[in-house]
Amino acid sequence: MKLIRFGAPGEERPGVEVDGVRYDVSLLVDDYDAKFFSNGGFANLRRALDDGDVTKLAQVDADVRLGPPVARPGKLICVGLNYLDHAKEFGNRPAPEEPVLFMKATSAVCGANDLLVRPPDAEKLDYEVELALLIGSVTKEVSEADAMHSVAGYMMANDVSERAFQKEHCGQWMKGKSYDGFAPLGPYLVTRDEIDDPHRLGLWTDVNGEHRQSGNTRDMIFSVPFLISYISKFMTLEPGDVILTGTPSGVAMGMDEPDYLTPGDVLECGIDGLGSSRREVVGAVRLEM
Known part of the structure; x- marks a missing residue:
């Protein structure tokens, strides 16, 4: 899975890229942060995507800025x-x-x-x-x-x-x-x-x-x-x-x-x-x- 965060600096939202297409997953995930990684976020997101149709998610335009793919690290x-x-x-x-x-x-x-x-x-x-x-x-x-x-x-x-x-x-x-x-x-x-x-x-x-x-x-x-x-x-x-x-x-x-x-x-x-x-x-x- 390729995880992205997109949007203006300080206002990034979580997304994924599948087969070269970017999708907004902010309805499924708050952010890619310590809470996400420590609470089985990868598995939960993968399960949600597998159970649904990823193409039904809102697409992210290719020209939208990509921020760092993880919210500010602890270290x-x-x-x-x-x-x-x-x-x-x-x-x-x-x-x-x-x-x-x-x-x-x-x-x-x-x-x-x-x-x-x-x-x-x-x-x-x-x-x-x-x-x-x-x-x-x-x-x-x-x-x-x-x-x-x-x-x-x-x-x-x-x-x-x-x-x-x-x-x-x-x-x-x-x-x-x-x-x-x-x-x-x-x-x-x-x-x-x-x-x-x-x-x-x-x-x-x-x-x-x-x-x-x-x-x-x-x-x-x-x-x-x-x-x-x-x-x-x-x-x-x-x-x-x-x-x-x-x-x-x-x-x-x-x-x-x-x-x-x-x-x-x-x-x-x-x-x-x-x-x-x-x-x-x-x-x-x-x-x-």
């Missing part, structure tokens, strides 16, 4: 340097012995195709296409063997980063990771049963038509079940939490002559089976205090 947990080629492009670093973890502010979540606003003081705006997974049940100290039971579905994400904020200001990476719009999700949430193997997905990024990133999730250093098991040792994962699993090489900061995003650029990303996105980069309007 956005990110894995850094999870592809060896990405680690090597940053000073030829060795593979980390354990996953590198950091957080993004949930206020950064947006729709997959929303405008990408460059912060007023930004100097080094970058991109990182990533496989994101959604947690569907309370998960604490889970074994690697049982970890996949916690996955509700998969999405495309982009860990948009401002490298000067991230690297040149003291403190945590999250400074460069959390500006509004730095966590696009979607366009779809694809349920776990539709992805045979999350470790066999191609992922890519283009900037202004130039191919920048081309990788495959089989090259992740730490697998999806390992990451879930590992993270759950340090914090309780809850329904609606999202984990971003890392990016392959090809980011702007890794270039010999970094070519960062500037207003007017067009950023496109995609992951096999999870859809694609297109974002235009625009300049921010500085607010006078």
Whole structure:
């Protein structure tokens, strides 16, 4: 099943996409949020759709904005340097012995195709296409063997980063990771049963038509079940939490002559089976205090 949320920012309604047609399911579901995922929402929605005729639901026009396919997550947990080629492009670093973890502010979540606003003081705006997974049940100290039971579905994400904020200001990476719009999700949430193997997905990024990133999730250093098991040792994962699993090489900061995003650029990303996105980069309007 492909789940979508559609409508203006802050006013999104739940929907599904079936055979390329989008339907409004707001009469069946309040929203795709923690309550939905923790109370058997997937199974209930699937049962309701199977018992009825999906074509009787109101269709959603193809030009209607798609928001993030999950309402604001409780946590956005990110894995850094999870592809060896990405680690090597940053000073030829060795593979980390354990996953590198950091957080993004949930206020950064947006729709997959929303405008990408460059912060007023930004100097080094970058991109990182990533496989994101959604947690569907309370998960604490889970074994690697049982970890996949916690996955509700998969999405495309982009860990948009401002490298000067991230690297040149003291403190945590999250400074460069959390500006509004730095966590696009979607366009779809694809349920776990539709992805045979999350470790066999191609992922890519283009900037202004130039191919920048081309990788495959089989090259992740730490697998999806390992990451879930590992993270759950340090914090309780809850329904609606999202984990971003890392990016392959090809980011702007890794270039010999970094070519960062500037207003007017067009950023496109995609992951096999999870859809694609297109974002235009625009300049921010500085607010006078």
